[in-house]
Amino acid sequence: MVQIIDKKINLEFPQGHHLHCLIAQIPNHLRRVEHGFALTDPEEKWTQVKAILDLISIGEGNLKKLHFLVLPETSIPFSRFDEMLAILEHSFRPNTVTMFGVEHIRLRVYRELLERFRENNDEAIELVDRDIDSGDILDMPVNWCCIAVKEATGKLRVFLEAKSHPFHGEEFLDKYHDLYRGRHFYLFRSRPSCFNFMALICLDYIYRDLYASNIKQIIDHADRLFFSTKQGLDALFVIQCNPKPEHRAYFEVISGFYGEFLEDTPGVRETVSVFANTSDETSLEGLPSQAPYGNSFVVMNKHYKLGKIQHPEFTTDNFSGAPVCRLRFGSGTRLYYINLPLYHELDPRTSRIPLKVHVVLRWSEGKWVKIQGDEMVAAVTG
Numbered sequence: 001m002v003q004i005i006d007k008k009i010n011l012e013f014p015q016g017h018h019l020h021c022l023i024a025q026i027p028n029h030l031r032r033v034e035h036g037f038a039l040t041d042p043e044e045k046w047t048q049v050k051a052i053l054d055l056i057s058i059g060e061g062n063l064k065k066l067h068f069l070v071l072p073e074t075s076i077p078f079s080r081f082d083e084m085l086a087i088l089e090h091s092f093r094p095n096t097v098t099m100f101g102v103e104h105i106r107l108r109v110y111r112e113l114l115e116r117f118r119e120n121n122d123e124a125i126e127l128v129d130r131d132i133d134s135g136d137i138l139d140m141p142v143n144w145c146c147i148a149v150k151e152a153t154g155k156l157r158v159f160l161e162a163k164s165h166p167f168h169g170e171e172f173l174d175k176y177h178d179l180y181r182g183r184h185f186y187l188f189r190s191r192p193s194c195f196n197f198m199a200l201i202c203l204d205y206i207y208r209d210l211y212a213s214n215i216k217q218i219i220d221h222a223d224r225l226f227f228s229t230k231q232g233l234d235a236l237f238v239i240q241c242n243p244k245p246e247h248r249a250y251f252e253v254i255s256g257f258y259g260e261f262l263e264d265t266p267g268v269r270e271t272v273s274v275f276a277n278t279s280d281e282t283s284l285e286g287l288p289s290q291a292p293y294g295n296s297f298v299v300m301n302k303h304y305k306l307g308k309i310q311h312p313e314f315t316t317d318n319f320s321g322a323p324v325c326r327l328r329f330g331s332g333t334r335l336y337y338i339n340l341p342l343y344h345e346l347d348p349r350t351s352r353i354p355l356k357v358h359v360v361l362r363w364s365e366g367k368w369v370k371i372q373g374d375e376m377v378a379a380v381t382g
Helices: 042-058 078-090 107-116 118-134 214-229 248-259
Strands: 003-011 019-025 029-033 036-039 066-070 096-106 141-150 156-162 184-192 196-201 235-239 272-276 283-285 297-301 314-317 324-329 334-340 357-364 367-370
Touching: 003 118, 003 214, 019 042, 019 272, 036 042, 036 141, 042 066, 042 078, 042 367, 066 235, 066 272, 066 334, 078 096, 078 141, 078 156, 096 107, 096 196, 096 235, 107 118, 107 141, 107 156, 118 156, 118 184, 141 184, 141 196, 156 184, 156 196, 184 214, 196 214, 214 248, 248 272, 248 297, 248 324, 324 334
Parallel strands: 003 184, 019 066, 029 283, 066 096, 196 235, 235 272
Antiparallel strands: 019 334, 029 036, 036 096, 096 141, 141 156, 184 196, 272 297, 297 324, 314 324, 334 357, 357 367
């Protein structure tokens, strides 16, 4: 199983105020290549992503307050990786975290990137080198993501993770085409803000084997953190390119994560889970027709008590009976700008709506346009 590596980062979030998160539900158009999957339209995709980065850099509206930007799995052309980092370093504001998936690369290239950012990934290098020493695997494809943290000082720190569990299109009998299994997750511990978070790639959230499961390791690690520091896991971000975001397996793992059915799990009791998927325009060349993508969602413990809302762009529910409150978005190409709720007890003196949607934007004629007026008429059902 994977190892969870604690990383201390310098983030100064405002005390007593919620944090802001932008979920980019954008499409992936992918084709199979020798080393996994690549974007069929890298320039068009970069234009769309660059428009998001420009919005944040300019800071229109309250985007100046952004703390977390979440882009889907395999959503950034590898050829634009350095340009992406340069924008984050020079144009984004301090105290900003950006999580994004990148096109598949070979393990040898991934290892070179880890070396390039060794200062932040030294423990991960040790784990990858152990695999490399055990066999001829340098040409295996890697599905990976980057967590780029612009600290309070303005310093950009770059952390890399590899997906630990493939979907059926990434798994082969031929080991040179079979996906490399990542060996680590990072648990980021922000100081002085005391905000702790993790990022996973898609099926890493639900993977298990005979001996353990990823999510149980995360729960146990967060519980140990709580027992030693009285802090827990505040947020868990899952980036996806998932045609079945509401598969029964996700319901079961989410129920177990929040349910505390067999024991108390104080380390994850207040965790907010953000599942950021690609939009329904996504396509995978060479694979059978897939179910609709989209429906990114945010999940919280049931004690947050979200009201029942049916809205053209989002709804609230309990994920078909799970012990949670869920904010479920639509399937179209959208940017969802939300807040991550503060620690919340059901009390008439506190906010009754812990999670709010600040703005929704759609992609239209090469730019992001705010949805408003008749497009944002809500029908509150309870």
